Amino acid sequence: EAGVTQSPTHLIKTRGQQATLRCSPISGHTSVYWYQQALGLGLQFLLWYDEGEERNRGNFPPRFSGRQFPNYSSELNVNALELEDSALYLCASSSVGSGNTIYFGEGSWLTVV
């Protein structure tokens, strides 16, 4: 069974541009979570989607947004990129059937120059 998949693996953008990151959850999982892991920092919760709806968001500015599609895949959009947005962005998924344990993808490295 395939795990959580994310694309792209690496992304380099210029300050002020927009970045779009994509995530496909484990088959059968309806919840998708996005986390940011900046160098030397812990995982910071960004967004949680379930059944196509945004259920909760962390303490991030509105330029961080996303959506979940009918097939439960998700994308994270970061507008007006700033240098401090450089980080590993991790997507995770869960379902009631998995005991709501969260399983992570390999992440997307975003570098803003």
Place this chain on the structure above:
Amino acid sequence: GQNIDQPTEMTATEGAIVQINCTYQTSGFNGLFWYQQHAGEAPTFLSYNVLDGLEEKGRFSSFLSRSKGYSYLLLKELQMKDSASYLCAVRDALGAGSYQLTFGKGTKLSVIP
């Protein structure tokens, strides 16, 4: 909100036992998770405690005391491949169906020969 503390770094010898502590202060509690994260990789799920006591899974055990806001991860028969960061995470009880996790900053474990 959540406040989760764990030591920043630990060093232990191959074949030995190491205990990584985690304390938390939360407005709600609905389970505590431990993840392992090798450098540059995604976190992988290790264990889950929601009731007080010890959960054993092979060389790894995790303990929870809800009254003390305390957990530990015990690693036995340490191997070099156990060198990684260990992340403590708490699931809040914000409301029905709230399953996101709040993570500590992680403990970097170095296993030496």
